């Protein structure tokens with residue numbers, strides 16, 4: 735993204751409204767239990783594009799998050815938006831929903847090992863997540879180095 739005006743234009747979540755149900759409270763880890771306590775917006779001149787600046791209050795612990803979000807201007811009714819949240823949870827209890835389960839599982843373990851300063855275990859788990867992602871894309875080779883080689887993916891694509 736080169737500009738915040740591109741937020742939600744090409745990539746994001748379904749719908750034209752903020753996916754509050756996906757946001758996890760960084761303080762109590764409860765998900766999607768927020769009410770909007772502040773809303774402001776900035777419109778792009780001579781365009782339908784709008785950036786929303788929301789402050790959400792957690793219904794469980796009364797903590798706050800700030801959300802910048804925007805719906806796609808060129809969605810043509812398909813409905814797309816994207817957002818950024820501050821602060822974000824420092825503990826990881828789930829991986830992004832659109833990820834394959836095996837990748838998410840290793841990634842989660844890598845993140846937890848980083849938090850607990852188990853550096854070797856974190857590296858092994860991150861390596862496994864990477865390897866599965868590469869294999870999902872058809873990478874071939876005797877080891878991870880060969881699988882990372884873009885030629886190995888291209889060869890598969892040519893088959």
Ligand SMILES: [Zn+2]
Nearest residue numbers: 759762792795
């Ligand atoms: Zn909370």
